[in-house]
Amino acid sequence: MSFSTLVKDELCRIELHDLCCRKSEIMGVILASNLFTHEKGSRNVKVVTENAAFARRLYTTVRKVYGLSPEVSIRRNSKLKKHISYSIIFASMQIINKLLYDSEISVFHNDDLDIEESTLKNVCCRKSFLRAVFLSGGSVSDPEKTYHLEIATRNEKCTEIIKEILKDYGINVKIITRKGNYVAYIKEGENIVDFLNIIGAHSALMEFENVRILKDMRNNVNRIVNCETANLEKTVNASVRQAENIKLIQSTIGISNLPPNLIDIANLRLEYSELSLKELGEMLNPKLGKSGVNHRLRKLDEIAEKIREKSDYNGPV
Ligand SMILES: [Zn+2]
Structure with missing residues (x-):
């Protein structure tokens, strides 16, 4: 019907x-x-x-x-x-x-x-x-x-x-x-x-509302999933970029020649590409918060950028 x-x-x-x-x-x-x-x-x-x-x-x-x-x-x-x-x-x-x-x-x-x-x-x-x-x-x-x-x-x-x-x-x-x-x-x-x-038409109205609520829920779930996928993608892309930069540093000036506070984080990022910034921070000694880790990784990005400028570097390591 x-x-x-x-x-x-x-x-x-x-x-x-x-x-x-x-x-x-x-x-x-x-x-x-x-x-x-x-x-x-x-x-x-x-x-x-x-x-x-x-x-x-x-x-x-x-x-x-x-x-x-x-x-x-x-x-x-x-x-x-x-x-x-x-x-x-x-x-x-x-x-x-x-x-x-x-x-x-x-x-x-x-x-x-x-x-x-x-x-x-x-x-x-x-x-x-x-x-x-x-x-x-x-x-x-x-x-x-x-x-x-x-x-x-x-x-x-x-x-x-x-x-x-x-x-x-x-x-x-x-x-x-x-x-x-x-x-x-x-x-x-x-x-x-x-x-x-x-x-x-009150019974039909209830039926209509039930379908509407289910549809809304499905849309919300889809939105959340899409949002999480986008976040995950962003994290993965950032991690790949960071690892690439650290490898460049490794092959040019060497990780051990970095300022002391950057050495540990550079090694950890290379080894654990899947970890979030928060998780990386917890592995440091002393521990470091998410924004602290982010700050150090940015420093590494800047160093890699300078290396590229100097050596006309182009393309991955
Ligand atoms: Zn009347």
């Missing part, structure tokens, strides 16, 4: 007790579908979905609220037998007029359904509206793959209202048009979690 289906099935199990929220849900679905067709001189509002639970929910909600039954038609995709689409058709003018009047939806001259955002007064109704538009045209990617939630509607005004409401919740929504649809989408994982919370 896709993550979208998981969310939608959960949403369809939410029971609405208040009439205001039931009406807001019907309004959201109709507004998002925006299929206001003229057939044989009469006007139809048609909602098409592939989600059976949603089709059932819409049908029963309309019955509960208005005591009227919309028509239902079922179509099987001829190529993909599994794909079944359900059409809920509000064909009788009686239902349509009731719906439109109740929802305070007005019809534009070009047949685009229109509504003012202020119609959605209550917080409960705004949530119902968001749930409805997600049920009718929403999808959310499996969080394992990517963070993406979108709601496609056929109605520009509806998509703007979605954006406005979500802005109040601090959720960043972008809008694009795609094949005549208006698509509101959310990209940040945090915002998707907030959206799922608002529409009441």
Whole structure:
């Protein structure tokens, strides 16, 4: 089951007790579908979905609220037998007029359904509206793959209202048009979690968060490993350079001719190339801290550099 289906099935199990929220849900679905067709001189509002639970929910909600039954038609995709689409058709003018009047939806001259955002007064109704538009045209990617939630509607005004409401919740929504649809989408994982919370998909939200935490942990572990590898590389490179310099000193002026405090450290570095500065310091007598060791090794680097300058030395020993 896709993550979208998981969310939608959960949403369809939410029971609405208040009439205001039931009406807001019907309004959201109709507004998002925006299929206001003229057939044989009469006007139809048609909602098409592939989600059976949603089709059932819409049908029963309309019955509960208005005591009227919309028509239902079922179509099987001829190529993909599994794909079944359900059409809920509000064909009788009686239902349509009731719906439109109740929802305070007005019809534009070009047949685009229109509504003012202020119609959605209550917080409960705004949530119902968001749930409805997600049920009718929403999808959310499996969080394992990517963070993406979108709601496609056929109605520009509806998509703007979605954006406005979500802005109040601090959720960043972008809008694009795609094949005549208006698509509101959310990209940040945090915002998707907030959206799922608002529409009441709490189990799906937990699932989403679990994946997100695991992904974060994996990223952190990778970052730490990369960082440690980089440090290790730096240490090894430094050790190789130091040993090369000491060998140059050995073959030119000789280690025994170095200042006394540099002789021991030069011998130790040559012998123990894998040891860290701290470990080298502990082998000295008297012991020396990391920065002291670093200071002496730098001196050796400087001496080697001078030898190179004098003898036009180039290339390893
Ligand atoms: Zn309400």
